[in-house]
Amino acid sequence: MEVKDYLRILRDEIHSTVFATVDDQGLPVARVIDIMLADEYSIYFITAKGKEFYQQLMNKQYVAISGMTSGDGSLSKKAISIRGNVENIGEQLLDKVFEQNPYMLEIYPSKESQRALEVFRLYQGNGEYFDLSTKPITRHSFIIGHSDNIEKSLEYGYYINEKCVGCGKCYTTCPQQCIDMTNVPFTIHQENCLHCGNCMSVCKYKAVEKR
Amino acid sequence: MEVKDYLRILRDEIHSTVFATVDDQGLPVARVIDIMLADEYSIYFITAKGKEFYQQLMNKQYVAISGMTSGDGSLSKKAISIRGNVENIGEQLLDKVFEQNPYMLEIYPSKESQRALEVFRLYQGNGEYFDLSTKPITRHSFIIGHSDNIEKSLEYGYYINEKCVGCGKCYTTCPQQCIDMTNVPFTIHQENCLHCGNCMSVCKYKAVEKR
CATH class of the missing domain: 2.30.110.10 (Electron Transport, Fmn-binding Protein; Chain A)
Structure with missing residues (x-):
């Protein structure tokens, strides 16, 4: 639109x-x-x-x-x-x-x-x-x-960076299951993200950043 | 209620x-x-x-x-x-x-x-x-x-004071016609007032105050 x-x-x-x-x-x-x-x-x-x-x-x-x-x-x-x-x-x-x-x-x-x-x-x-x-x-x-x-x-949101090891912990806590695990680093579908912050709080590798 | x-x-x-x-x-x-x-x-x-x-x-x-x-x-x-x-x-x-x-x-x-x-x-x-x-x-x-x-x-609103001479100019501009002209000074029905401020802006006698 x-x-x-x-x-x-x-x-x-x-x-x-x-x-x-x-x-x-x-x-x-x-x-x-x-x-x-x-x-x-x-x-x-x-x-x-x-x-x-x-x-x-x-x-x-x-x-x-x-x-x-x-x-x-x-x-x-x-x-x-x-x-x-x-x-x-x-x-x-x-x-x-x-x-x-x-x-x-x-x-x-x-x-x-x-x-x-x-x-x-x-x-x-x-x-x-x-x-x-x-x-x-x-x-x-x-x-x-x-x-x-x-x-x-417009950039505001959560993003996964190069530190991602592909463990998939973020995916298990994502209420919208909007993390694409096809390639490492994973990517977040911004158009479905609720900005709850779960992915960032559970990532041990500091691979999720907030912009 | x-x-x-x-x-x-x-x-x-x-x-x-x-x-x-x-x-x-x-x-x-x-x-x-x-x-x-x-x-x-x-x-x-x-x-x-x-x-x-x-x-x-x-x-x-x-x-x-x-x-x-x-x-x-x-x-x-x-x-x-x-x-x-x-x-x-x-x-x-x-x-x-x-x-x-x-x-x-x-x-x-x-x-x-x-x-x-x-x-x-x-x-x-x-x-x-x-x-x-x-x-x-x-x-x-x-x-x-x-x-x-x-x-x-709770007091917030417009009120008519003792300076009111009862000219009725305020009533003509009140969108809700919620000014009671029975007695001078007139009174504003607070429960119907839109707070538009017309009564205060047209009163020559400064008889309308905002609280």
Whole structure:
């Protein structure tokens, strides 16, 4: 899938997500926020100037978003998590937000009551897609916009190096059995890894590293 | 509703929630995590020692949680957000977690693969319940455990003081029409307020304060 497909899932299939920010004491805050619009490169949401959420967005210009599709039971779900930089674009696109999300008129019915609202855009960041319905689970990483730091974040995970002797101890503790033992050094299927760390903690040869 | 009822909704009706923490750079991180157990005073969840999430929990001993019931459309949902202190209780209750959430065996099938898992307990904090299906929306605050700081947080919101002259300008901009104009000074129905801040921004008499 391409980035725009993940953003479309967020807007259309998940829609109601959780947004996380950080308060003045450096502690996390989370609340449900809907994804109002999405285009090829960004997602848009709104909030009101009087909210703590608004202040926290303005302070850090950064947000973490996570949500999942609905479905029967945790193992039928697809989850998307994104974190990155946001900018306030004021009343730009506010009409379009209400056009495409008419239920918002139930909450902010009059133009007078909408005066507190401003639109924010997430334009750069990195994301992860989890499909819990596959076995093993599937994980994909993606990037929104461009940034060297963000591209580095795609490497995050556990990797087996040249010290591997092929003993297979790691495989016995891997919940997803996603270690390929065809060749030594073994390799970890990054797209199935849960990042539990079992392989690293049981390897006597220090052949597993965390990046 | 009592605290245990909110915690029960989190465990049974919402179950899959988003947990927010803060990374080494002071930026928010969010991911989907299930609520494994709940009792009268706390909720329990698990994670694996190899995950960044685990490290972030150990560093701050604090988490923000938010989730919503499923339902057709954003305005049929009930949302709960909680933030507060967590403690690592190790493997205590891990057997009970798997007993009551047998689907977790699909992800961590063997005892060997479960060795990375530890149980965390949120034992103290404050929460908000939003019912978006009522009109106006309904908001309730609640406390888990005891702490003076946390009890102060229940006052958070907008309040009208003695400077109110009863002009009614605030009412015209209130999206929820939750300002009671029976007596001067007017009062804000805290349980319906969206915290948009419109009333404060339009009041010429500085009669609206934010606490």
